[in-house]
Amino acid sequence: MERLRDAKNTAELRDANAKGTAVSFLCGSRVTVSLLIDPEDNVVASGSVTTNGCGYMVAAADMLVEQVGGRSVAELGGETIGEAFPERRRQCAEVVVEALRRALAENRDRIVSEFKGETALICTCFGVSEDAIEAAIGGGAANTVDEVSAVTRAGLGCGSCRMLIQEMLDEPTDRVRLR
Numbered sequence: 620m621e622r623l624r625d626a627k628n629t630a631e632l633r634d635a636n637a638k639g640t641a642v643s644f645l646c647g648s649r650v651t652v653s654l655l656i657d658p659e660d661n662v663v664a665s666g667s668v669t670t671n672g673c674g675y676m677v678a679a680a681d682m683l684v685e686q687v688g689g690r691s692v693a694e695l696g697g698e699t700i701g702e703a704f705p706e707r708r709r710q711c712a713e714v715v716v717e718a719l720r721r722a723l724a725e726n727r728d729r730i731v732s733e734f735k736g737e738t739a740l741i742c743t744c745f746g747v748s749e750d751a752i753e754a755a756i757g758g759g760a761a762n763t764v765d766e767v768s769a770v771t772r773a774g775l776g777c778g779s780c781r782m783l784i785q786e787m788l789d790e791p792t793d794r795v796r797l798r
Contacts, residue, residue, distance in 0.1 A: 627681060632667035636729065639721025643714045648672030650680050652718040654687070656726050661692045661745055661772070668715070675711040683715050692723060692744065693775040727776075741783050744776025752787055764788065 635653035642649045650670040657664050666688055668680035687695055730746040738749040751771050761767040764784045768774040774781045 627685070630667055631669065632665060635667070637722040637726035639718045639723070639725060641714045641717035641721060643672070643676075643710055645710055646673065648676055648711075648714070650676060650715050650718045652680070652684065652715070652722045654722050654726070656692060658730075661726075663687045663690055663692065663695075668718075672711060672714075675708040676715065679712040679715040680718075683712075683719060687719065691775075692726065693772070695719070695723060741787075742771070742773035742776065742780040744780075745772040747771045747773035747780075749787075752784060756788060762788070 632653040632655060635655050636658075637654040637656050638651055640649060640651040648671055650668060650672060652666065652668055654666045655664045656662070666684040668677075668684055670676050670680055672680075727743055731740065731743050734740045734746055734748070736748040736750065741747055741749050741752055752767055752773055755761040755767050755770040760770050764774055764781050767784050767788070768781075774784055
């Protein structure tokens, strides 16, 4: 009840660049998570929620937005909040987490759609091109996947590009383009 009475993150976020909505089929409630993600460093600058749900859903949504603020998108993949709720109300938290996942997916889709490079986009989470990864490898700044990630951020999100990065590391210097 305290979280419901003092919810801080329920005002509309007008400058949001990522939104996700999820619905509970048990109670018919919906929740929308709106995020402002800094495009330079992919960090959640601010967030808000709107919902027509019960007090548990409002509290879950407010807690989640508070947790993700100031954090990198790369660290949000496994975000959960359901442990704080009674078993019969955990679905409220699950709906809120699903809305967050959809907002993060919208952010990734935006990065991909805005990419205008001449070579392949290897990391869709952070918009890292084949050229950027080759520059890190060829310049000697990176010799492992983790080092490439440290230099370019590629591979720090969902991780699906890590195999491609490893292949690029394993190839001889006269690489064949991935096109």
